[in-house]
Amino acid sequence: MAPKFGTSGLRGLVTELTSELVSDYTNAFLLACETNGTVRVGWDLRPSSPEIADAVITAISQAGQTAIVDGPLPTPALALASLSAGQAAIMITGSHIPADRNGLKFYTTKGEISKDDETSILSHLTALDGPAVEATVKIDGGQDAIAAYVARYTSAFGTAALTGLRVGVYQHSSVARDVMVDVVTALGGTAVPIARSDEFIPVDTEAVDPETSSLFAGWCGDHNLDVLISTDGDADRPMVVDRNSNIVPGDVLGAITSKMLGADILCTPVSSNTMIKQMDEFETIHLTRIGSPFVIAAMEDCLAADPSAKVVGYEANGGFLLGFEAVTPSGRLAPLMTRDCLLPILAPLSLAQASGTTLDALVADLPARFTAADRLTGIATDASKAFLTELTENRAARAAFFAGVGAETDADTTDGLRVSFEGGNVVHLRPSGNAPEFRCYVEADSAQRAQKLLGVHLEKLRTTL
Template identity: 30%
Template structure:
């Protein structure tokens, strides 16, 4: 029997679509996808107060091998109820949202078939309306409709029409960069290479960079391949970042770009082959945003460094507001601040999810990179280097993440108790102090000269895990902080500390 609730992953739907991986039974079948398509149009028609037959929808997918069949099933479900559907074929998650606000399309809703950076056997659905991505409650409602399976086929089915929307979306980015720099080929004379990881981002090289005059020779893994044979398409993956960094050095490129599978995340590489991701990426886009909107607030997730806070507030004159992990949490917090009268133009998570107020607060890796390219072109015109913008950013000497698995079924109360006990332990330490204005878990400043850093212990939203992030400004500091934490945590019988080994 289908467990519909198990398909919910926060504000997305994700499941196993390909058989063959041990202990991972298929639960996202073509039949399930058909019902999800029917459930979405039913939910959307009710939400908009429109007949199902009057809805215009769009569906796109990433390169996963299960994508074509599941996408066809979703579209079939929609059309059987009477809705017309655009078949966008290979697309990106941000492009699917843009179809709802682009003249000539103005879709009532859109679906992206993707499971982001998850393995080849997974797939999923991300849903959009003109107001943005759906929330958790919306996904729950759609799954409830699918489970009820009370759909009546329309006498007059809708039509499926193929459209090359990614070309339209790419054209929007090209025109934005041209207008901002004031030149038809603002990237002429620059060698910029793209690593799409065999996901959906390969279009950026030929349809954005080349029309702007860039030399993209040496770009790699642009061809969609849902088995991801070269590396995981994920800017947080060490192998993926090492690959694009090596390519930039080998090709003597001026800049490198890497996307995740569905292009809602990105990272970059400078001409020396240095990574521009995590705190560096946040610092770089913050410098650009704070030039345009001085004094405004940058919202990030909870694990950003103290050096980043100092850079945003002391060097750039902005305000750094750390919030919770989760790109939706960060985006919603930035929206909330604006509604409360506090100007915030950027919401960005350490993972590379970056959303801007000027772009519908859409987490769009291609748009984020395009903002960097505008500054890259301007820097070249002025005889500067892009990374001059973050010359004052202080990076930690060491950083580490450890995931502590909780060995009890009812893991949330247990995890909360561990954090509570840690608070009491920290209060007894002369050189440790709880950081104020922390919105998630417990963040602790470690002031001893041999540690000089911080750690954050928080409870995962969905998994029986306590993620622990540690940073130090001195070599060996992470180890010293870790040793003290292990001595405390080893009293917790149901906590797996093997991640420290």
């Protein structure tokens, strides 16, 4: 697949992200979007990122704008720095996907680009002609941006928020691996760094394989951990493992965080856990297509209708977006409408500590709806789209594929095909927008049933695709 925009930014094979292509997209962004003449540049730790960053920085400077080089840092830290300074930003990252792929995330002075911005960038997709102008490049090193990101949560939650907790930090190759340790320590917890890697490891917080889950269980026991935390490669998705070695899904973290912050309005993709419909705390729920641009668009619509709305957004992967100034245990938390990993980690943990309980107890108090998700890789996009079209348009084909689940009660095509059945089971199928992958999401009234549904339908997909 050629590089293209997906659920969050441009992505493609590293071999196809040539300097010329990267320069073209950077120039198109500079032409199409507001930058105020300055673009901050950051990247993750995959091997190809520094070279791609060089192409981005060169394009910015040769276009007569100022490039501020922040270097390796979490995506939300870069976004926070750019928004605070009224500057644009470009993050070089492939997020959770393997190291043979990479991508670009674009931020205007207002925040993450919208789908309309993507269309405008594509319409300007041409290299600038004419001689290069005098280059302006400032090496910031990202330390100020990282410090501001850490301070955001220290001031919001206080230096005693995690006191008494032993927090394992699965560092792997996350660009936030040191930031997580710093934040846990700053909030009074005991950070236990684990499994730092010199090689890039593609961690997908929505699809953790059994071998990795076994590692988590071993680490929790060996290090006597109260909780284990981590993120994906660029740190816009959280991963949390409770004291019983159970992974807490991102949309569960999102629901707890939303409740803790006092949100009234939730914007979240249709794939997220439907437990929120049974929670009295939320007045309005907007279900969107999958991808942060769609969540942000829904949040912006809510704020346009009522600027004082207490609106938040989160994705099933746990990336959390804050749309209002929230009151927190030690102060206030300014809006940050880009996916963040730290808030949905820290809010549930601090809430549990303040309540004298545990994270797993907070989760147990939520409505009993359970999700599971995984993906098949190496699936040609044409094949997956043809298969999904057949299921969508042919009810008999759906009945055959979903045989044994129960009678169909609804088929939602907001994003992919999400089928609900009598008894409350849900199976949601969706091809990736920018990688040869096919995802399967399920929901049921027990964790065991959800895992069984997932396993059965992944096997069906393997056989079919």
